[in-house]
Amino acid sequence: AQTVTQSQPEMSVQEAETVTLSCTYDTSENNYYLFWYKQPPSRQMILVIRQEAYKQQNATENRFSVNFQKAAKSFSLKISDSQLGDTAMYFCAFIKANAGGTSYGKLTFGQGTILTVHP
């Protein structure tokens, strides 16, 4: 079974600064996907970024980038130029790449990190 751990329950950052959220995971799988989702107070779960495990290059999406360390099973999210709208709970999630058996559609989530951006 896979597990995802987010060790920072809460973090805060000043507007325009950079913040990094941590995530580690445990799996015996070689092919998988990792995601960061954000959930603002509206509770809508929004995809932030996705990383394929077979890709060595770290994914980036505008102000969001990841540091994917496969050997260390680490997947951190860096938010640059933080904005007030980035205030949300952030979830790290894992899913096996090859669908089959008990992996169909099953995302495994971490416990989340509440990020507050201060003006």
Added chain:
Amino acid sequence: KAGVTQTPRYLIKTRGQQVTLSCSPISGHRSVSWYQQTPGQGLQFLFEYFSETQRNKGNFPGRFSGRQFSNSRSEMNVSTLELGDSALYLCASSLANSGSQETQYFGPGTRLLVL
């Protein structure tokens, strides 16, 4: 393209009642997954449907069930509601076109309160 929609958005029920939640996936998406989110347990996988078939199920009692229709819309049903069923229920859809997992996109959720 319209996103995932869920109805109703809010629901209040009493213990022992049953409830049905609905999820309409993004057009063209064939897989629908359901999750329960609570402060204590976090996000937990309920089940996944594809082409009207349940392909995967999480560790929830049989009171939790679901189905998928030919247009990929999905419903989940909870019978004999308990106080602990109070939660945010999220559904997510994905293309599921290939043998590999596709990115899941979430709906706004249904907030269920059991009194």
